[in-house]
Amino acid sequence: MHISDGVLPISVTVGCYVASAALVAWSARRTRNEELPKLAVMTAAFFVASLVHVPFGPTSVHLIIPGLTGALLGPSAFLSIGLGLLLQSLLFQFGGLTALGANALMMGLPALACGWFFQRYKGRTQLRQAFVGGLAGAAGTALAAIILAILLVAGGEDFFGVAKIALLAHIPVIIVEGVVSAFTIGFLTRVKPALLQTSFLRQTKAAHG
Amino acid sequence: MANMINIQMPLWQLLLLLLIPLAAITIMVVWLRRIAYKHSAPEEKRDWSVPPLADGSGASLLHCWDVRCKIVTILVCSFAIASLNHLEPALVAIGVSLIILVIARVSFAKVLLRLLAITGFVCMFLVVMPFSVPTHNGDTVLVFNGMDWLGFNLRGLRLAATIAAKAIAIAVLMEPLLSTAPLPVTLHGLSRLGAPEMVGQMVLLSYRYLHVFRHEAQRMSSGMQVRGFRKRTDLETLRAVGNFIGMLFVRSFERTERVFDAMRARGYRGRFPEPAELRLRTRDLLLAVVWLTAGAALIAYDRIAW
Numbered sequence: 001m002h003i004s005d006g007v008l009p010i011s012v013t014v015g016c017y018v019a020s021a022a023l024v025a026w027s028a029r030r031t032r033n034e035e036l037p038k039l040a041v042m043t044a045a046f047f048v049a050s051l052v053h054v055p056f057g058p059t060s061v062h063l064i065i066p067g068l069t070g071a072l073l074g075p076s077a078f079l080s081i082g083l084g085l086l087l088q089s090l091l092f093q094f095g096g097l098t099a100l101g102a103n104a105l106m107m108g109l110p111a112l113a114c115g116w117f118f119q120r121y122k123g124r125t126q127l128r129q130a131f132v133g134g135l136a137g138a139a140g141t142a143l144a145a146i147i148l149a150i151l152l153v154a155g156g157e158d159f160f161g162v163a164k165i166a167l168l169a170h171i172p173v174i175i176v177e178g179v180v181s182a183f184t185i186g187f188l189t190r191v192k193p194a195l196l197q198t199s200f201l202r203q204t205k206a207a208h209g
Numbered sequence: 210m211a212n213m214i215n216i217q218m219p220l221w222q223l224l225l226l227l228l229i230p231l232a233a234i235t236i237m238v239v240w241l242r243r244i245a246y247k248h249s250a251p252e253e254k255r256d257w258s259v260p261p262l263a264d265g266s267g268a269s270l271l272h273c274w275d276v277r278c279k280i281v282t283i284l285v286c287s288f289a290i291a292s293l294n295h296l297e298p299a300l301v302a303i304g305v306s307l308i309i310l311v312i313a314r315v316s317f318a319k320v321l322l323r324l325l326a327i328t329g330f331v332c333m334f335l336v337v338m339p340f341s342v343p344t345h346n347g348d349t350v351l352v353f354n355g356m357d358w359l360g361f362n363l364r365g366l367r368l369a370a371t372i373a374a375k376a377i378a379i380a381v382l383m384e385p386l387l388s389t390a391p392l393p394v395t396l397h398g399l400s401r402l403g404a405p406e407m408v409g410q411m412v413l414l415s416y417r418y419l420h421v422f423r424h425e426a427q428r429m430s431s432g433m434q435v436r437g438f439r440k441r442t443d444l445e446t447l448r449a450v451g452n453f454i455g456m457l458f459v460r461s462f463e464r465t466e467r468v469f470d471a472m473r474a475r476g477y478r479g480r481f482p483e484p485a486e487l488r489l490r491t492r493d494l495l496l497a498v499v500w501l502t503a504g505a506a507l508i509a510y511d512r513i514a515w
Contacts, residue, residue, distance in 0.1 A: 004327045006299075006375025007334070010292035028407075033479070037472065038465050040411035044418035045461035048426050049454045054447065055440045063454075072458065083411055090387060091416060097284060098291045098379060158368055161341020162334060176447065183451020184458075192459045 002085075003106065003151065005098045012154045017101030023108060024082050030075035042073070043080045047087065054176050061173045066107045067140025068181050070115030071133060072195060077111040078104075102151055110143035122196070129196065130186035137181020138174050145170035214349045223353045226361065231336070238328055245321040271313040271389040275493035276398030282497045283386040287379045289504035296367055298511040299374035305503060306381040313385035320384045327380055331373045338369040392416070393484040401487060410481055418468070422461055429453060 008016075031039060046069050053060040070077045082104045089097055114136040122129045148170075149163040188195050271279065290302045310320060342365030344350055351361040387395065396409030433449065440446050 002330070004330045004376045005287065005379035006291050006293075007330075007372050008291075010288070013288070013291060036407050036411060037414055037477075038469050040414035041418045041465040041468055042461060043411070044415045045422050045458060045465075047415070047419055048422040048461075049457055051423070052426075052450060052454065054450055055442050057442055060440075065454075068454070083408075083415060087412060087415055087419070089383075090392070090412065097383070098287045158338070158342045158365065160343075162337050164341075165333065165337050179444070179447045180451045180454065183448045184455040187452045187455030188458065191455065192462075195458065195462060 002088075003099045003102050003148065007155070008099070008102055008151060009155055012151065013098055013102060015101075016105050016151070020078075020082060020101045020104040020108065023078050023112075024104070027075055027078035027082075027108075031079060035076075039073070039076055039080055040083065043083045043087070046080060047084050050084075054180065056172050056176060061176055063177055063180060064107065064141055064144060064173065065137070065177070065181070066111040066144055067114040067118075067137035067177065068133075068184060070111035070113070070140060071118040071136050071181075071185065072115075073111075074115050074119065075112070077115055078108040081108045081111055106144050106147045106151065109147060110140040113143060114140040126186065126189045129189045130182045133185025134178045134182025137185075138178025140181075141170060141174045141177040145174070214347075216349065216351050218351050218353050220353045222351075223359075223361070226351070227336075231332075234328070234332065238325060241321055242325055245318045245325065269312060269314045269389065270496070271309075271385050274389075274496055275487060275489050276390050276394055277402055277487065277489070278493045278497040279386060279389070280395070280398055280402060282500045283382055285501060286504040287382055289508050290375055290378050290382075292508060293375060293511045294371070295511055295514075296371045296374065297514075298507050299371050299378065301510065302378035302507055303374055303381070305507070306378045309385055310381055313389055315384045315388050319388065320381055323380045323383060324377060327376055331376050334369040334372050335366070339363070339365040341365065342368065391484070393481075397484050398487065406480065413481070418461075418464075421464075422457065425460060426453075426457055429456065 028036070046065065049068070050063055050065050053062045066077075066081065069080060073080055085100060085103050085107065089100055117139065118132055118136040122132045145167050149167050152159045152163040152166060185196070290299070290306075293299050293302065310317075339361050340359065342362045344360065344362060345364070349363040351363070353359060353361070390398075393409075393413060396412055400406045400409045430453070433453070438449055
């Protein structure tokens with residue numbers, strides 16, 4: 001779920017912009033210059049993955065995948081998510097540009113946290129990697145929901161009720177996201193484990209010679 | 210609590226107050242969506258969301274406007290609208306946005322799709338806030354059948370309506386900003402305004418490969434359907450979706466390498482050629498000043514009138 005324009009107080013909106021600009025700059029610094037075009041192409045892949053809808057009872061939920069993005073891209077994930085959101089705002093119909101900073105924080109911070117968590121605790125066996133990946137996937141969405149609620153509550157006590165509903169609405173997404181992330185990570189450990197190293201860009205490059 | 214106005218109402222009026230507007234909105238959304246889909250993209254099913262990379266064919270005031278002035282003005286104006294606090298100025302802002310829409314002569318169907326995309330989030334506010342806002346002095350609360358816990362607070366409704374109006378006004382402004390110039394030109398303007406050049410390049414690259422990967426994903430999913438896969442609510446579906454995403458990543462990453470190699474083979478040194486020469490004229494600045502004055506007037510109306 002994205003925040004739309006005009007919801008947050010203007011001070012929070014501007015504050016989020018400043019914070020996410022700083023994080024984007026940090027994230028870009030952690031990515032090597034010549035890797036940036038590659039990161040752009042991979043952002044497209046994550047974007048497509050986030051369009052996948054999964055049926056959940058009578059309705060369907062669509063994946064948000066901040067956790068997976070973090071696990072695969074490491075520190076570059078924030079840049080990738082910011083780019084994806086900018087793209088969504090520019091070309092797809094969702095939202096204007098004033099809420100961009102808040103949305104980037106909402107998706108990007110969980111990605112960084114989950115990326116770190118996954119790399120730190122992934123261990124060596126396939127089963128453990130899939131399990132930790134699932135945890136990271138679920139935690140990513142949960143954190144995003146919590147940040148959304150915090151941002152809404154920043155608007156004053158009038159927004160408490162909406163924040164609660166928004167949190168509840170994310171519970172099915174958290175479950176689906178966790179399970180799908182576990183399967184995706186499990187698949188990658190079998191098929192292309194190199195992708196799960198944060199520095200995989202450099203490794204594949206070395207393989208190319 | 211002492212000064213709040215309590216209006217007792219029978220329960221059936223709650224239905225009138227809540228269900229009828231909700232039903233009306235739902236019907237309108239369905240109807241508008243049908244219109245929007247019909248008017249855009251007859252050939253491909255999902256490509257309605259893709260504005261053409263180069264369609265600078267229009268000749269409205271906004272099409273000839275210097276792209277740098279346009280970006281700055283519309284961004285500042287969006288923030289001005291976002292900072293409004295009252296319902297009436299927000300409604301005026303919608304009016305201003307609609308006038309700009311008419312001047313810019315952009316596709317109405319695309320604006321409609323932008324609005325439809327935010328309906329879910331905005332409707333959540335409209336439904337939840339009247340019931341969840343804490344009551345203050347001077348609030349008008351409608352209580353149905355003496356059920357005190359279900360007070361319908363008119364202040365909450367007003368607050369939610371203000372948010373909805375602001376969201377609509379800003380969403381409407383996006384289409385004149387983006388579709389009155391080809392995307393590379395807009396991004397070029399952005400980089401001339403001081404954004405790192407890499408930002409524009411990355412947006413263009415992602416945009417281009419977004420479609421490649423989406424077609425890839427469509428091919429994969431039709432392959433799965435041919436093999437008998439149907440989406441259900443069970444673990445097996447989630448496993449298939451997990452593998453699907455994993456496969457999408459594996460293929461895209463391999464492709465990423467090849468794309469980058471091909472770019473370097475063609476002499477890519479971190480720059481794309483400039484898509485257009487930008488020239489700032491007096492009337493560009495004049496238009497910007499007029500528009501920004503309108504934005505400032507809106508804020509003044511918002512802050513001084515109350």
